[in-house]
Amino acid sequence: MTFLNPTALLGTLLALPIVVFYLLKTRPRRVPVSTVMFWQQVFEEKKTRTLWRQLRHLVSLLLQLLWLSLLLVAVADPVFTSQARQPRRVVVVIDTSASMQATESDGRTRMDAAKVVMTDLVASLRAADEMAIVAAHTSPTVVSGLTSHPPTLTRLTESIRTTDGAADVPAAIRVAQRLLAKHPNGEVIVVSDGCFPQATKLAADPGVKWSQVGSTPGNVGITQFQVRRNVSDPLSYQTLIEIRNMNDNAAECSVEIQLNGRLLDVLPLSLEPKEVWHRVLEQTSAEGGVLTTKLDLAESSADGSVSAQPTTLNALAADDEASAVLLARKSIPVTLVTDGNWFLQRVLEANSVVELTVATNPPQSLPSDRILILHRNVPDVIPAGHVIVIQPNSSTDLWERNSTIDEPLIGQQDDASELLRHVRLDNVLLPQVSEIVPRGEHQALIETVSGAPLYVRFPREGGDVLVLTIDLEKSDLPLRTAFPILLSNALSFLSGHSGDMMEAITAGQSTTISLPPALLRSDGNTTTNLSLIAPDGSQRVIRAAASNELVLTLDQAGVWKLQAENLQPADSAAEDSAHSQELLLACNVADAQESDLQLATVVSTTTEASAAGPAGRPAWMYLTLAAALFAVVEWGLFHRRWIA
Template sequence: MSLASPDKLLWLMVALPIIGFYILKTRLRRRQVSTLLFWEQVFEQKRQRSLWQNLRHWVSLLLQLAFVGFLGFALADPLWNSQADRGQDLILVIDNSASMGAINPDTQQTRLEEARSKASDMASTLRNGDNIALITAGTSVRVVVGMSDFAPTVVEAIEQIKLTDGPTQVRDAVAAARRLASDPERRRIVVFTDGGVTDRDRLKAESSNDSDADQESRVAQDESTTPEDVAFDGRLDADDVRLISVGQTLDNVAITTFQVRRSTVDPIGYSLLVEVKNFSEDPVENRLTLKLNDVLADVIPLKLQAGESYRTQIDATSQAGGVLTGELKDDDALLIDNVARAILPERPEIPVHLVIGDESQSYYLNRVLESIPLVRIVDQSQIDQAKLHIFAGVVPEAIPDGPVLFVDIPADGPKQFAGADESQGTPAWRIGEAMENPIIAKQETSSPLLRHVQLQNVILAGGRDIAVNEQLGNATTLLETATGATVCVSVEREQGRILLLASDLDSSDLPLRIAFPVLMTNAMNWFFRETGEIRPALATGIAADVPWDIGPVEETTLARMIGPAGDESPVTVKDGFAKLGALSQTGVYHLTTESKNQTPIDGQEQPTEAELTEGDQESSTSASDLEAGSLGEAVAVNLTDPNESDLRVPELSDDASAPLPPASRSPWFYLVLAACGLVIAEWALFQRRVVA
């Protein structure tokens, strides 16, 4: 045993005045009395107990000297032989990922609570000369307390650690711990985890005592890896890492996939891809309940064998959009993966203003429009409600704003572009002569308008060649005849998209083919930019870019994101995408603009710090607040990590990890306890009698 602070032994000098007080004798005062008869009897009794009286004084003296000695040596901070000259940098890594929320049925405690208890006990063993730090390894790695020699701060911080819903980042946390304490001789990393990592079975098989030759061999296998990378990577089997397993193996059933998308053919159809996996060792019976905006949509009974997965695609229809929720009935050890959500885009009604020329009946066009569930044909009195204008056999004096469809085009487009002679105008397009039985020879297969459509060898009676004025917009040829004539063109313009189809539907065989209603459905989706592509539900712990069109693409806009619990955080929107970091909680997030008037970041005046602070104070998640800004995208976030849902805890042997730091308390703790015991003994043997 050695002393960390031998200079504190000077406190033992306190024993000298104590000894002096015991040696010092008190001189008796002379007093005159009338008789000595009674005093002689008292002196006689005192002489019979004089030996015990002297012994009792010596015992009291020895107890007090021992008390001073214990305190003096405690202040000198004695060290065990195993602790001598081994100051250490202790980094505690606590896994606060989703699986750490699993509840132990015996203690009704979560794994995180057990990890916090063990970590607090270890932090309390910090001795003089040691440093300690705290890192969490949940959705993201976070250094909660940097390297410090004050253990109470770490103990208090441990109690404040909260669960996250994301996957564990233990390996990244270990790499961060190695960078936090660069001295390998002093560094000791202790990880409290349930082992919810990739290849968890390897944790109990890998040895931690890798030699220098082993490290050099590992480097030789990967030429891109340097010895510095080996020293600072996230390996859990190194000689400076100790894995402390928490929790016990539990059964669990989880939703591991939950994605929904709108149909590319059916305007109100959607497809749901769902997967449920049984992580138990026994067969289970369960029930998956599907709800759309809290309205029951479907119930699927499940019978899963041990380790079996159930994966299916569910097709359904709904014009309304909203939050599609899947929920398992069982209340197992981990509840967070029993619920999954996805955002189903709404299909709004499309009011159509249909204008038919005198010579066109457009019987087939009417029937197709009526068959599309979202289309509602409005009359002249409701023209202001129209979102789509369709002209069949007629050309208007001016092209209205918004999406426009021209069918059976009889003449050149309106003259709305100035030409060489400003008194006249150039038409938006020019139409050639009607062709006799033109056959489609070529189609633009990459266009979303022709998705699932095959029109080659189709006869378009009344077809005409279309030449679009470049001032109208960016034109794309969709259908071309064998003679090279263009009979169908799509135009991109700022005021709205235009589709031109130069064919007489009343005499053509196009309406008789199944491709025609599909073409019209594609046109509706194309006009309103409804691509039918998947709007994926995000996974916790993964950064993502969410499409969000709220302003000019070339500008970067500041917006805000409201989490499931009502907390707010700023986000930036650039190039039509909201940049989202790793989200730590499951649920539905809402993206809203900062205000009605967007404030671009690039090249624009920025709000002051006071203005931002005032705006933050006024913000809330109430409905009125959402109306103040513009409600943007809703983003669903789920836990779909099988490693987190698998609640098996690997059994780690002592040989599979680095040794624990000294867990016993320093000798000063026991010396202080002994000193307190001596005080009580001395009071019981001597001071209590004097007081009595």
């Protein structure tokens, strides 16, 4: 046995005044009395009790010396010699994944239980021991470096919060092992519910100890929620919903769908055990915004009453709501210049977002938001603005027209381009196409096997130009569904409304965001400050490069906002809306692994072997309790006149 604070034993000198006070006798005070006859009897009784009085003094003295000894030894912090020579280095990995938000039968979450375990581990530290804390987020985060200060560890433990995504526990364990730095008495302790794929494998590692929290409650959750515009009808949209019942019992629930807070539909569901329910719903609206779905679970009791959101069947609330961003569809003014093509005109008229104007000659000038479509006849100089050219019959400043190509074969198609989304022309009949040779910068979207462009884009500062060289009257392209989709993609791209969906992000996963031009404008700089606002209102500033792409990892379910700081509008028309320009990002749990709260088979190995004393408490704590007990005993014996 040794002491970590041996200087505290100097307090044994306090025993000297205690003994001195007990040895000192009070000198009797002389008082004149009329007779000693009555006092003589008292003196005789006192002689018979002298031995007991001395014993009472001795017992009181021993109790107080024992109390002082216990207190001093506790302050000296005794440990076994083997423990003092072998200080521990402990790194605790805490799982912060969405499943740790699950509510157990006692009303506490799994994270609450994990913090209780962490508090016990901190209390088991000896003076020479060190501890660090690593939070297993999407990427590991060192919450506390190695320290021997329990209050700091306790405070930082309370600051740990769960996320709505999956946790990379294996990566956090690797960080913990690096913190150990091959310490001879190093320990890695994982506090988790084990609801991740590698849990069973990692638990078999002898170098990692486990403390598993949680029971096996059921859950019903939304595991997929996406929305996109219909390819053939820009005003309609399709909503994909997937709901899983992870219970061993059937569940009755309802799904509520809202658009910008306005109720659209309520679907009652009856889910069998382990059932996966998914539907694609179609609705119509030109309005964009936030589409939200909410899951309400109800359980009937024996008396017929209904209780909402029972924790026995739905322990995780984070996956009961999901969001998606529906892209708005604004009207697109289009001017068609043609000498007559029934198919082309009807396709444009059938597009519900197109405001069509038909003309036989190109207009002298066009508003900046209007798209010009030229069929066959083209001027020598393509006018400024966004222009679509179909079957050009002459050369211009952007290309030189040679002759025609008979029955060409398609050799290459840029499937990654937004202009060719959901479009394939491999089986289209092409009797004849115009052969053009591009001048200057261009992007070939579709080429023949000989390299002649069939569909080409000319990027310009004043507006892009798209050229389709196919003869619509001889080809069967106008009869195929690819033709209206091709035109719809072109109109959306040129009008700045490209894309039929903005995919909802899975919490915890890195994703690449394409920034709109409004968030890229800056006063001559290559970057601009962007504010990323989380669903809980917290905000952080990030620097976005002018490459209009941004890689983000969102760890909180809900709708995020990406706004430009100090945005300088390009013109007075945009000045009023400069402060309202923002990009909405929907983030959901959307992870069946996190929604499934069934615990993995992991044996907890954090036993008393890792503790400093019995039941995981240091010896000084028990000595302090014993000292307090003896103080109470001494106080009670004194008041019952058993000791002096």
